[in-house]
Amino acid sequence: MSGERQVGIVLVSHSGPVAESVAELARGLAAGGVTAPVAPAGGLPNGGLGTSAELIGRAAASVDRGAGVAVLVDLGSAVLTVKSMLAEGDELPENTRLVDAPFVEGAVAAVVTASAGGDLAAVEAAASEAYGYRKT
Amino acid sequence: MLDTDFFRRWMTAAAASVDREADHLTDLDSAIGDADHGSNLQRGFAAVKAVLEKDAPATPGALLALAGRQLISTVGGASGPLYGTLLRRTGKALGDEAEVTQEQFAQAFAAGVAAVGQLGGAQAGDKTMLDALLPAAEALALSFDGAADAARAGAEATVPMRARKGRASYLGERSIGHQDPGATSAALLVDALAETADGEGA
Known part of the structure; x- marks a missing residue:
């Protein structure tokens, strides 16, 4: 794994503070050294709850280093908005992928893996595997 | 034949209808959703009207x-x-013809409805907008008014259904007895289409 070009991570939540906090948490737990680029895209541009294609597009562009972008979402319109943006073809950077993962645990796994230089497939796998982490 | 201006007038009529019914849609959405359907669609269709004027x-x-x-970039829900x-998808299916027949449009609309089902993973009977859109798409090849009637009947038929998609599905049994806001707005959209067609004696 070469750490030259890191996979970018976008965190899409209905809430701005949730997306920002999860980004901060994931960066913090990835710890030490340089972490992969992470951008929150939470809520509406006016601060309300919802999903904004504009904020998602901007966040994805800001973390794109040419190694692909993994997008993690919370629910409902966040899922549907990213899917429809991917279907459009030109609204997200090339090699952007919607990752099927739990939002918080998946974000941590994705950022840790991307920071270690994992490629997009590795980041996606790590984030999805977070579904298997049982708590009882 | 249906020309570009016909579709522009449809969107304008839809925006007016959503404006008129926004409070009603939000009321329906307060019962089983997150009370933003009316205002979200109002914002979206106002933006559609604005971009089509520009x-x-x-x-x-x-x-x-x-x-x-x-709509994708402005609605927020x-x-x-x-x-x-x-x-x-309906637009893409129409290709770049300057005018289309009602039959071509009906086929394209059916492709659009199928894409909605694929995106949301919903089926008929799940208490979603598809319960209005699917019967409308079927009736559209024959008549615009028939499609509007079918959509309205489809929306009303969501009342006894139990929601299987979206936030309303978390309510389980408690979603029964409420008309689905998405099916209701879908019926408005098809009604605006019939209104536009009636306006020109089609």
Whole structure:
């Protein structure tokens, strides 16, 4: 794994503070050294709850280093908005992928893996595997 | 034949209808959703109207694709990508003809409705906008008024259904007895289409 070009991570939540906090948490737990680029895209541009294609597009562009972008979402319109943006073809950077993962645990796994230089497939796998982490 | 202006007038009529019914849609959404359906669609269709006043797409297909993109980027709720996909896919299916027949449009609309089902993973009977859109798509090849009636009946038929998609599905049994807001707005959209067609004696 070469750490030259890191996979970018976008965190899409209905809430701005949730997306920002999860980004901060994931960066913090990835710890030490340089972490992969992470951008929150939470809520509406006016601060309300919802999903904004504009904020998602901007966040994805800001973390794109040419190694692909993994997008993690919370629910409902966040899922549907990213899917429809991917279907459009030109609204997200090339090699952007919607990752099927739990939002918080998946974000941590994705950022840790991307920071270690994992490629997009590795980041996606790590984030999805977070579904298997049982708590009882 | 249906020209670009017909579809522009449909979008304008839809925006007016959503404006008129916004409070009603939000009331329905307060019962089983998150009480933002009316205001979300109001914002989305106002943006569609604005972009169509500024840009002048040359074909029905381009106009619907532009309207769809605008809904996806401005609505802020699940109805944005869903209605956006409906219009965009319908527009794409129309290709770049300057005018289309009602039959071509009916086929394209059915493709748009199928794309909505694929995006949301819903089926008939799940208490979603599809319960209005699917019967409308079937009736559309024969008559615009028939499609509007079918959509309205489809929306009313969601009352006894139990929601299987979206936030309303968390309510389980308690979602029964309420008309689905998405099916209701879908019926408004098809009604605006019939109104537009009636306006020109089609």
